[in-house]
Amino acid sequence: MLSALIVSLKVVGVATLVIGVVGTLLALLLARVRFPGRTLLELVLTLPLVLPPTVVGFFLLYVLGRGSPVRDWLGLDLLFTWQGAAVAASAVGLPLMLQSARAAIAAVDPQLEDAARTLGRSEPEVLLRVTLPLAHRGILAGLFLGAARALGEFGATLMVAGNIAGRTRTLPMVVYDAALNGDLALAAQTSLLLSGIAFLALFATRRLEQPAQR
Amino acid sequence: MRAAIAVLLALLLAACAGREAAPPDEGETTLLVSAAANLADVLPPLLDAFQEQTGIRVQVNYGNTAQLAAQIERGAPVDLFLAADRQHVETLAAKGLVLPDTVRVYARGRLVLWWRADSGLALSSLEDLQSASVRRIAIANPDQAPYGAAARQALQRLGLWEALQPRLVIAENIQQAFQYARSGNADVAFTALSLVVNESGQRLEVARELYEPIDQALAVVKGTPREAAARRLADYLAGPEAAALWQRYGYELPALVSR
Numbered sequence: 001m002l003s004a005l006i007v008s009l010k011v012v013g014v015a016t017l018v019i020g021v022v023g024t025l026l027a028l029l030l031a032r033v034r035f036p037g038r039t040l041l042e043l044v045l046t047l048p049l050v051l052p053p054t055v056v057g058f059f060l061l062y063v064l065g066r067g068s069p070v071r072d073w074l075g076l077d078l079l080f081t082w083q084g085a086a087v088a089a090s091a092v093g094l095p096l097m098l099q100s101a102r103a104a105i106a107a108v109d110p111q112l113e114d115a116a117r118t119l120g121r122s123e124p125e126v127l128l129r130v131t132l133p134l135a136h137r138g139i140l141a142g143l144f145l146g147a148a149r150a151l152g153e154f155g156a157t158l159m160v161a162g163n164i165a166g167r168t169r170t171l172p173m174v175v176y177d178a179a180l181n182g183d184l185a186l187a188a189q190t191s192l193l194l195s196g197i198a199f200l201a202l203f204a205t206r207r208l209e210q211p212a213q214r
Numbered sequence: 215m216r217a218a219i220a221v222l223l224a225l226l227l228a229a230c231a232g233r234e235a236a237p238p239d240e241g242e243t244t245l246l247v248s249a250a251a252n253l254a255d256v257l258p259p260l261l262d263a264f265q266e267q268t269g270i271r272v273q274v275n276y277g278n279t280a281q282l283a284a285q286i287e288r289g290a291p292v293d294l295f296l297a298a299d300r301q302h303v304e305t306l307a308a309k310g311l312v313l314p315d316t317v318r319v320y321a322r323g324r325l326v327l328w329w330r331a332d333s334g335l336a337l338s339s340l341e342d343l344q345s346a347s348v349r350r351i352a353i354a355n356p357d358q359a360p361y362g363a364a365a366r367q368a369l370q371r372l373g374l375w376e377a378l379q380p381r382l383v384i385a386e387n388i389q390q391a392f393q394y395a396r397s398g399n400a401d402v403a404f405t406a407l408s409l410v411v412n413e414s415g416q417r418l419e420v421a422r423e424l425y426e427p428i429d430q431a432l433a434v435v436k437g438t439p440r441e442a443a444a445r446r447l448a449d450y451l452a453g454p455e456a457a458a459l460w461q462r463y464g465y466e467l468p469a470l471v472s473r
Contacts, residue, residue, distance in 0.1 A: 062288065067288075080275070080290050162277065168275075
């Protein structure tokens with residue numbers, strides 16, 4: 001279980017970073033820029049939220065595997081690596097981040113941004129000093145939710161990264177294997193650990209959404 | 215916000231550090247085997263013996279045969295494929311993704327009916343499944359799992375399939391079917407002898423003429439940089455030294471059956 005915990009932490013660490021950076025940029029794009037195909041992009045990015053994870057994994061197997069640009073042109077061979085697992089975890093965590101961050105950014109009053117512009121602030125400054133600070137609660141709430149979802153990812157990860165002890169076996173896979181092999185004690189312990197972490201992430205999300213209440 | 219970012223960066227650094235430290239076994243060969251989940255018990259002792267003899271380390275990716283085949287098809291860095299059937303290996307061979315001369319049957323599965331000792335059931339033939347005291351029969355998905363298909367075949371040949379339909383509980387695989395019966399949620403389960411050979415409980419082996427042989431085939435994946443070592447492992451697993459262990463874990467050996 002310890003090696004799976006380490007794998008899970010690495011996967012969630014990288015996935016959280018990816019979800020945070022990519023999610024914030026995409027949320028800005030979707031909330032503030034009008035362009036053809038915006039709805040289509042939003043729907044495609046939200047798909048992993050509702051698709052069975054094995055379907056997401058199956059797509060990713062093609063995106064990352066033999067014959068794909070990622071592998072053949074970029075030379076990134078991510079199948080059966082924990083980095084590949086991080087890609088799968090990011091894909092399923094991203095929609096949760098987008099929902100929350102996009103709403104938070106859209107709720108920032110454009111007049112405040114315009115005020116900053118009339119005071120001579122450049123666009124990046126407006127973004128960093130006005131828009132993002134005002135939306136930070138929604139962005140962080142989405143980040144925690146996305147990270148929690150990434151931690152619990154199972155189906156897509158299994159497809160893309162396999163289930164190799166010490167290499168790509170994550171905590172949810174330990175639960176699955178233990179339950180199938182009748183090791184109910186290990187399954188229960190690991191489930192409790194995962195539940196505890198997920199509970200903390202949800203609690204943090206809640207506090208961010210409703211700061212005044214206790 | 216700063217604290218959150220600091221934690222993230224720390225995690226990322228730790229992750230990268232872990233990556234640097236990952237390959238400690240310079241010069242030592244490590245093979246990656248994709249193996250059907252029903253091998254989870256028998257494979258570790260076999261691989262330990264192989265490593266002791268050759269110094270070659272083996273890591274295993276356990277999973278569902280169809281999924282493992284899909285991964286190999288997309289170029290997963292697997293050296294050797296141990297399937298739960300023959301068909302998936304032969305399909306990969308036809309597509310030129312495994313080395314055709316390495317394809318061979320390494321073990322033959324045995325179908326059993328299993329039930330808890332404390333269930334009060336006394337079954338001496340499959341016909342006894344019609345008894346009113348057998349309410350739920352767990353079976354692996356007959357359209358996907360080889361042992362599920364074999365169980366369906368046996369029940370069909372005995373003319374029991376239709377009558378028993380309402381009592382069937384379909385599991386995803388044989389491990390799950392077995393867990394249904396072990397936990398008492400099903401009265402009996404069709405499963406592999408290899409899964410229950412070291413379990414307490416009652417079992418009844420299904421007569422072999424009632425189902426097509428459950429042949430499990432292996433093949434070395436084409437293009438692996440560790441082909442020589444993978445071939446050695448394939449030879450070892452299908453060879454005479456491994457035979458006793460396969461049999462102890464409830465498998466038959468095709469070489470001994472057919473030749």
